[in-house]
Amino acid sequence: MLQFSKYHGLGNDFLILEGRQGQLPTAITEPDPGWVRRVCDRRFGVGGDGVILALPPQAGGDLRMRIFNADGSEAEMCGNGIRCLARFLADSDGNAPGFCWSIETPAGLIRPELKDDGQLLVDMGPPFLEPETVPTTLPLVDGLPRGEAELPEARLAVAAVGMGNPHVVVPVDDLDAIPFDTWGAALEVHPLFPAKTNVHFLRVHSRDRLEIRVWERGAGPTLACGTGACATLVAAVLLGLSDDHAEVMLPGGPLQIAWPDRSGSVLMTGPAVALFDGVFSPELMPDGLYTTQSPDASVTPSAKPSAGRDQPLDPEVEAASQKQVQAFLESTSLDSLLQLASESLEQRTRARFERGNP
Numbered sequence: 001m002l003q004f005s006k007y008h009g010l011g012n013d014f015l016i017l018e019g020r021q022g023q024l025p026t027a028i029t030e031p032d033p034g035w036v037r038r039v040c041d042r043r044f045g046v047g048g049d050g051v052i053l054a055l056p057p058q059a060g061g062d063l064r065m066r067i068f069n070a071d072g073s074e075a076e077m078c079g080n081g082i083r084c085l086a087r088f089l090a091d092s093d094g095n096a097p098g099f100c101w102s103i104e105t106p107a108g109l110i111r112p113e114l115k116d117d118g119q120l121l122v123d124m125g126p127p128f129l130e131p132e133t134v135p136t137t138l139p140l141v142d143g144l145p146r147g148e149a150e151l152p153e154a155r156l157a158v159a160a161v162g163m164g165n166p167h168v169v170v171p172v173d174d175l176d177a178i179p180f181d182t183w184g185a186a187l188e189v190h191p192l193f194p195a196k197t198n199v200h201f202l203r204v205h206s207r208d209r210l211e212i213r214v215w216e217r218g219a220g221p222t223l224a225c226g227t228g229a230c231a232t233l234v235a236a237v238l239l240g241l242s243d244d245h246a247e248v249m250l251p252g253g254p255l256q257i258a259w260p261d262r263s264g265s266v267l268m269t270g271p272a273v274a275l276f277d278g279v280f281s282p283e284l285m286p287d288g289l290y291t292t293q294s295p296d297a298s299v300t301p302s303a304k305p306s307a308g309r310d311q312p313l314d315p316e317v318e319a320a321s322q323k324q325v326q327a328f329l330e331s332t333s334l335d336s337l338l339q340l341a342s343e344s345l346e347q348r349t350r351a352r353f354e355r356g357n358p
Contacts, residue, residue, distance in 0.1 A: 001279055003279055004280065009270060011251065013049055014051065014080075019055050021056070027289045032287075036072040039284055050067055050078065052067045062102045065105050071218045077227055078165075079268050080226040083112060083272040084272045107125070115269070119269055119272075122226070127161050127163055134162040146160070154183070156183070161234045166195055169236070171204065172201050199214070200232050201213045202241075212250060214250060230259075230268055255270040
């Protein structure tokens, strides 16, 4: 039985799979993009903006995060996603406010901290502002890659910022008046951005209050983007539009973003909320794989801890494990499986309220 937990950060929702002890098989840790698309489908799957894997560390951190967009592509980082992962860890392990994790990501080591009010403060590291590190072919002007992006129906003034993943920020006067889907889709794959890009249309309400609409690379319109909010503040500061601390309003709600030192880290503070736990049915598992966990969620022979890295499964052991689990599935009702999953969520929810955290 393979369990997952669903969390959201300002409406940006993710399926989180626990694998810190190396118990996830290669079919999950190196997922086929088609499987990710299937489980993220909101009609024929569970539904989500992405899949997050909590994995054993490889470089001295507490754990490693991999995150896959709803289209199956892998993202370097996701601000809302890492807050959701931290909230999941706190709920699972009973961490108290003040606890800080070191999470390895393709964008580097990220350190979220659990605050007294249940929100997460995340040191996102310094922004990438050299064009080749974003990456973009826009020229560097006064410390910020910027210029014009030519679309079939418009020429847009744009600025690019890297937060371990690429972002383009487009200041506009009226967020409701722009052809959001058309411009967002075109900018995502624009030649100015060789690795594609996340797109953020910015309206400045005041120097400490910004509003953006988000088109995420690999996901399309989303309700929030944490790295995008950080990139937007950096661009707004360097364009002279914002102070170094501002509330960034997204369709899903606000984030507090600060860049107190223009050569230092960007700090993001925002919520993450548990939605539910679930169990993947055999039809939603990767092809040929039923599960790697026994009914009591202990590690089975096909999922032995991997001493800090994911290792391929022995085919004979995996076949025996699948046969064992298939027998369990055939003898266990769906209600019983759901009860097992709900007990896991209930345990985490009770622990959270006992600590006095929202």
